[in-house]
Amino acid sequence: MSAADLLLEVGVEEIPARFLPSARRALAEAATQTFAAWQVGHGAIEATGTPRRIVLIVRALETVQADRTETITGPPWDRAFDDQGAPTAAAEGFARKHGIAPQDLQQIDTPRGPAAGLTRTVAGRETRELLAEAIPDWLAGLPFGKNMRWEETGVRFARPVRWLVACLGGEPVSVEFAGIVAGAQSSGHRFYGGPFTVASVDDYLAALPGQFIELRPEDRRERIVRGANELAAGEGVRIDWDDALLDEVVDLVEWPLPLLGRFAPEFLELPDVVLEAPMKGHQRYFPVRNADGSLANRFLIVSNQPEDPEGLIVAGNQRVLSARLSDARFFWDQDLARPIHEHAEALQRITWQTGLGTLQDLVERVARLATDLAPSFEASTDIVREAAALYLADLGTQMVYEFAELQGEIGAIYAERQGVAVDVVEAMRGAHQPRASEDPLPDRPEAAALSVAHRIVQIVGHLLLGHRVRGNQDPYGMRRAAIGVMRVLTAHRLPVSVTTLSRAAADLYAADSVDIPDDLDQRIVEFWEQRLAAWLEQAGADAALSRAAARVCEGLVTRAAAAVTQIQELRHDTARYEALADTYKRLRNIARDTEPVSDIADWTDAETAPFAAVLAQAEQELSAQLDLAARGADADLVAPLMAVIEAADVLFEDVRINADDPAVALSRKGLLRRAQSVFDRIVDFDLLISGGSRS
Structure with a gap:
């Protein structure tokens, strides 16, 4: 079967760098899935591009679908033909719909029995025709953080589309998107390139350097790093690379040119973070360091120009x-x-969230919760109180007003310069850690207590206002805050429940006369179940197990993690896991709709007394093991269950649960229901066995 290379180029106004990686991945995935559905073979698929072009290249794409056999079933055979073999109205209607005579219908076996139907060969379509239908859908489905509309068809895209190129084997594909019909004309660099005609994929790739286009992000990255390192080596300095910033800069340019600039040495009297904030956060420059690691009065510019012979670019950036x-x-x-402390007083005049008071109100709630939490971290309550009063003080400074990314860090620096105790300064700084999922955690107990309290109080405040985490949308940072709380509690191995902490925070809001919704507790429980489940799943557990552990862990993060780990290990022992699942299902089915018995210490039913004794011992042992797990210590959560399973096997063999006496039967079912609840203290086995489908 013949094959040809596909080129798709979408020319746009400059798309924000943060949108491009996910858009490129989505385009490659859409093409791969579409070709699989079409049953069209292909070679390598590459989605790449620059800020002004999103490009898809597919090598050796089959130009025609293979013919395929299609089986279509209609009414059951006994309803399609009567006892004499004559077609019924159902058969005639089905045959007419598919353009054949009723007598040509075939008997086809299906899971529901024989049916009337037909088998036919469907001729494959031209891939070019299929692409014309699919490409607009691919482009319309690309995920961008924000979209815009700019033309009369109402298409939404990250930035206006200015040209389209679509060709298969050098021949155009008839595609229209955003009011633009695809052609063979592309465009080069905005200032140094121009229009050029595309004849094929290889012709396109060969033409790009002459148009000052470095198409692939990985090639732009290599060009930047190699050129910058050579410049730095020539001056005896080194570039202070920031991977996240480099990823962004790579997608800000089409033809990168590294250049070194200078600034006045007297600025080096400022702290490094103050110098780096405008460099990195505002201008997308890279700091430069001397051989001894100190900051140099140099900075790296990455220009989107081919050259700077007169130094005008450097001079302008300087x-x-x-x-x-x-x-x-x-x-x-x-x-x-x-x-x-004067900067801290400004918090009284800054609203945090409408309906929740000022930033000073927030600080006071955090201080109270952190003080209560301090003993769990073996932290000094005095240090926690003093740090809590100051950790948001820099929100009242001019520096943070202009350079918001310094919030948290510059306040600690100011406090240190003004003689605030070192322990308090470090607690102030650590309260803002972790800022992201991979950031370092606070390393001092006072900072850890303040970090957790700060995030808990904020989360509960947002829940009070009805804010939610929806899919990838987290406008209030609730997901990030929850991850920070779970990471800190796990690192410190604390048996502290996030739901209990959140309820305590809710009480602080209530004490300040904030209106508390009737369903706030439900919001808290649901939020933490979702966040815990997502966190466990991200750590490697499957979705059903993650939800099952989060559902019953009572907000104890380390306990949930231990339960997941041990159930995952148990699954590798197929026989033991199946025995556990079978026993659980039997307990559940027999005791369904029965309340568990409340006391088994003095069990009087002689036939089930041995099982009750084992169950009582298992409950006691499991409680001890769950407590160890909550503290991050070694625990065996499965062993108590196995003891119950062995006793249950004997019970089911020797005892008739549905005794003749209804009262005895009810108490025995209640005993089994209590046994079922022992399993559910580790994970929600009912949810786990159902595959996570039960709400």
């Missing part, structure tokens, strides 16, 4: 950075002229 650093030095001087 002027911009100098102005930004002058601002930073002014803010630094002005902020340090006032005590950090």
Whole structure:
């Protein structure tokens, strides 16, 4: 079967760098899934591009679908023909719908019995025709953080589409998207390139360098790093690479040119973070360091130009950075002229969330919760209180107003410069950790207590206002805050329940006369079940097991993690796991709709007394093991269950549960229901066995 290379290029106004990686992945996935559905063979699929073009290249794409055999079933055979073999109205209608005579219907075996039907060969379509239908859907389905509309068809895309190229084997594919019909004309670099005609994939790739286009992100990255490192080595310095910033810069340019700039040495008197904030956060420059690790008065620019022979690009960027650093030095001087406690007083005048009070109200709630939490972390309550009063003080500074990314860090620096105790400063700094899922955790107990309290109080505040985490959308940072709480509690191996902490935070809001919704407790439970399940799943557990552990762990993060680990290990022992699942299902089915008995200490039913004794011992042992698991210690959660399973096997063999006496039968079912509840203290086995489908 013949094959040809496919080229698809979507030319756009510059798309924000953060949107591009996911869009490229989605385009490759859409093409792969579509070709599989079409049963069309292909070679390598590559989705790539620059800020001004999203490109799909597919090698050796079969140009025609293979013919396929299709079986279509209709009414049951005994309803399609009567006793004399004559077609019924059902058969005639089915045959007419598919353009054949009733006598040509075949008897086809199906899971529901014989049916009337037909088998026919469907000729494969031209791939070019299929692409014309599929490409607009691929493009419309690309995920962008934000979309816009700009033309009359109402298509939504990250930025306006300006041209389309679509060709298969050098021949055009008739595609229309966003009011633009695909052609063979592409466009080069915005300033140094121009229109050029595309004849094939290889012709397109060969033409790009002459148009000052480095198509692939990995090639732009290599060009930036190699060129910058060579420049730095020539001046005896090194680039302070930031992978996240580099990923962004790679998708800001089409033809990267690394350049080194300078700034006045006197700015080096400012802390490194103050210098780096305008460099990295505002201008997308990379800091440069001396051989001893100190910050140099250099910075790396990545320009989207082929050259800078007269140094105009460097000079312009130096002027911009100098102005930004002058601002930073002014803010630094002005902020340090006032005590950090005065900056904290400004929080009384800043609203946190409408209906939840000011930032000062937030601070006071965090302080109360962190103080209560401090003994669990073996932290000093005095240090926690003092740090809580100051950890958001920099929100009242000019520096943070201008450079928001310094919030949390600059406050600690100001406090340190003004003689605040080191332990308090470190607690202030650590309260903001972790900022992201992979960031370092606070390393001091006071900081850890404050970090957890800060996030819990914020989460509960958002739940009070009805805010939610929906899919990938987390506008209030609730998912990030929850991950931070779980990471800190896990690292410290604390048997502290996130739901209990959240209820305590809710009480603090109530004490401040904030209106509490009737369903707040339900919101808290549901939020933490979802966040715990997602966190466990991200750590490697399957979705059903993650949900089952989160459902019953009572908000104890380390306990949930231990339960998941041990059930995963048990699954590798197929015989033991199946025995557990079979026993659980039998207990559940027999005791369905029965309340568990409340007391088995003095069990009087002689026939079931041995089982009751084993169950009582298992309950006691499991409680001890769950407590160990909650503290992050070695625990065996499965052993108590296995003891119950062995006793249950004997019970089912020797005792008739449905005794003649209804009262005895009811108590025995209640005993089994209590045994079932022992299993459910580890994970929700009912949910696990159902595959996570039960709500």
